[in-house]
Amino acid sequence: MLASVLFVPSAPLLVPELTGPAxxxxxxxxxxVISAATELAVVTPHWIAIGVGDVGVLSSVGAGVTTAHDDMAAPDVSLPPSAGSVHARSVHARSVHARSGTFRAYGVDVAVSLDGPAALDGTAASGFPAPDGPDGREAAPLRLPLSMLVAGWLRGQVGAGPVETVVVxxxxxxxxxxxxxAGIAxxxxxxxxxxxxxxxxxxxxALSAKAPGGGLRQSSVALQERIDRALATADVAALESLDVTECAAGGVSGRAAWQVAAALGASYRAIRVWYADAPFGVGYDVVTWEPSR
Known part of the structure; x- marks a missing residue:
């Protein structure tokens, strides 16, 4: 049963160790983000996290990995959440587990876990070896994509249970x-x-002069206004209509995850906007959707 949908940014700056006390x-x-997640954890400790994979990074979560797009299977989500599952493109179509990781690549070695206390080295004890590379040698260790690092960090901050994962x-x-x-639904x-x-x-x-997407672009501002409005009103049709090319040009990394959420098939009776702003030139939304019963 769907209890609530929470939208949060995929931003390393959420982690205080990465930004510093000043x-x-x-x-x-x-x-x-913490307030919204705390409220969700009170409603239920059982979470499914939906996020996108990192571009150009070998990453995997859970038990299922597929290289397909058009024939993507529905995610093997066992409920209540326990062991995690992924359906995202990877250069290796083998079953591997990654249930913990670290923000080391973003400046500080902050370990997180989708299950419980993170491993000291930021890796998962999955029982599966890393897949071999093309030359037969062991490939570089798989790692959690940023979206799942954020999900794991958030789980730990509010004491939620193990998180099922869907990486798009x-x-x-x-x-x-x-x-x-539809498969998740x-x-x-x-x-x-x-x-x-x-x-x-x-x-x-690209929402400010110093934005990481190359400065201020009015096309990005207009796109973000549509996104903010869609999330603030639970307008699933507007999310479904987001254009892949336009979003890619605007640096919108959340598009695919939002469109998966839009297809859950629920109607929503209550919406709370916790945050909608772009303090660093990037659009951040924190919104809760509560489904009709």
Missing amino acids: AADTEPIRAA APDATPADCARQG DRLQSTDDPVGVVVVGDGAT
Whole structure:
């Protein structure tokens, strides 16, 4: 049973160790995310996290990895959440587990886990070896994509249970996303246990003069306004209509994850906007959707 949908940014700056004590400008977004996640954890400790994979990074979560787009299977989500599952593009179509990771690549070795206390080295004890590279040698260790690092960090901050994971290819088509969302919806309808869905993704990256997407672009501002409005009103049709090319040009990394969430098939009776701003030139939204019963 779908209990609530929470949208949060995929931003390393949420982690205080990565910004330092003097970075007061990160506190409002962090406080909003923690407050919203705390409320969700009170409703249910059982979460599914939906996010996109990192572009050009070998990453995997859970038990299932596929290289497909058009024939993506529905995620193997067992509820209540326990062991995690992924359906995202990878250069290796082998079963591997990654249930913990670290923000080391973002400046500080902050370990997180999708299950419980993170491993000291930021890796998962999965029982599966890393897949071999093309030359037969062991490939570089798989790692959690940023979206799942954020999900794991958030789980730890509010004491939620193990998090099921759905990682979507960044360039997944709306049709791919709709199939993924429909598969998750079927699983949610098969259990009477309340389950929260946490959707991790950022908006446009060119919303100010110093934005990481190359400065201020009015096209990105207009796109972000549409995204903010869609999330603030639970307008699933508007999310479904987001254009892949336009979002890629605007640096919108959350598009595919939002379109999966839009396909959950619920109607929503209550919406709370915790945060909607772009303090660093990137669109960040923290929004809760509560479904109609």
